[in-house]
Amino acid sequence: MLYQQNTAGQSIWDIWTDLHGWQNSYSRWVGINEIQARLLMSWGNKSYNNLDSGNNTSYLLLAQGVLNQFDKYQDSMIYTLLAQSYPNGSNKRQATYYKALQYLDINLDVLDGLLNSFASNPKTTDEQWFDLAKRIISAYTYYPAPLNDLLNILKPHFKDKSLAAKVEVLQRDALLKASQATDKESL
Numbered sequence: 001m002l003y004q005q006n007t008a009g010q011s012i013w014d015i016w017t018d019l020h021g022w023q024n025s026y027s028r029w030v031g032i033n034e035i036q037a038r039l040l041m042s043w044g045n046k047s048y049n050n051l052d053s054g055n056n057t058s059y060l061l062l063a064q065g066v067l068n069q070f071d072k073y074q075d076s077m078i079y080t081l082l083a084q085s086y087p088n089g090s091n092k093r094q095a096t097y098y099k100a101l102q103y104l105d106i107n108l109d110v111l112d113g114l115l116n117s118f119a120s121n122p123k124t125t126d127e128q129w130f131d132l133a134k135r136i137i138s139a140y141t142y143y144p145a146p147l148n149d150l151l152n153i154l155k156p157h158f159k160d161k162s163l164a165a166k167v168e169v170l171q172r173d174a175l176l177k178a179s180q181a182t183d184k185e186s187l
Contacts, residue, residue, distance in 0.1 A: 010068045012187045013060055040064060043108050048149050058145035059108075061187050065143070066106055068187075076104035083113060089120030105139040108146060115153055126160050133167045141174040142186040 006012050040063035066073050079100035086093035094117050100110045114132055118124040133154055140147035151171055155164045178186070 006183075010187075011064050013064055040067065041108075043146075046108075046112065046149075048153060058143065062106065062108060062140075062143045062146050065187055066104065066108075069104060072104040073107065076100045076107045076110060079103065080107065080109050080113065083110075083117075089117050093117050094121075101135065101139075105135070106143070111136055111139065111150060115150065119157065124157070126158055126163050129154060129157050130163050130167070134170065137167075137170050137174045142178050142181050144175055144178055147171065147174065 004012055040060055043063050044059035046059075077100075079096050083093050083096035083100065086096065094114065097110050097114045097117065100107060104110075111132075118128060118132065133151060136147060136150045136154070140150070148171070151167060155167060158164045158167075
């Protein structure tokens with residue numbers, strides 16, 4: 001991985017020796033799967049990252065995108081920490097996470113927290129899941145690995161499987177849009 005700054009002074013990352021591309025890149029200490037301390041914000045170390053098949057370094061771009069908006073990230077994190085003080089699955093926790101998204105919609109800790117909170121509440125409706133899926137797609141259009149990982153967690157929760165199919169169409173459309181990304185939309 002090669003760190004540098006663009007002409008606007010924002011931090012960017014690139015693969016230095018690109019043998020397999022971003023989709024097969026991962027970071028870990030050689031032979032040690034338990035300690036994954038090298039990735040920004042540890043976002044490539046979530047339970048749903050498969051470290052043996054790659055993909056976790058794409059979270060590096062997401063984390064850097066957040067850090068490039070550090071003031072918004074700080075505001076979002078205040079509400080994220082506050083949300084975590086409420087019982088998991090509670091309306092207060094979810095409302096506070098939504099407040100955090102108003103400051104920074106790409107904060108993975110918030111969306112991951114919402115997924116966990118929704119999953120902990122048996123009263124979560126398909127409409128709530130669908131709204132969250134649309135938020136994830138909107139936020140992560142230019143971060144395809146996190147987009148895919150979060151939607152893979154979310155889709156099995158639909159009771160109405162036609163909504164899961166609608167999410168897949170929205171996801172495909174977002175990925176097609178991302179395939180035409182310029183430097184303005186992505187790092």
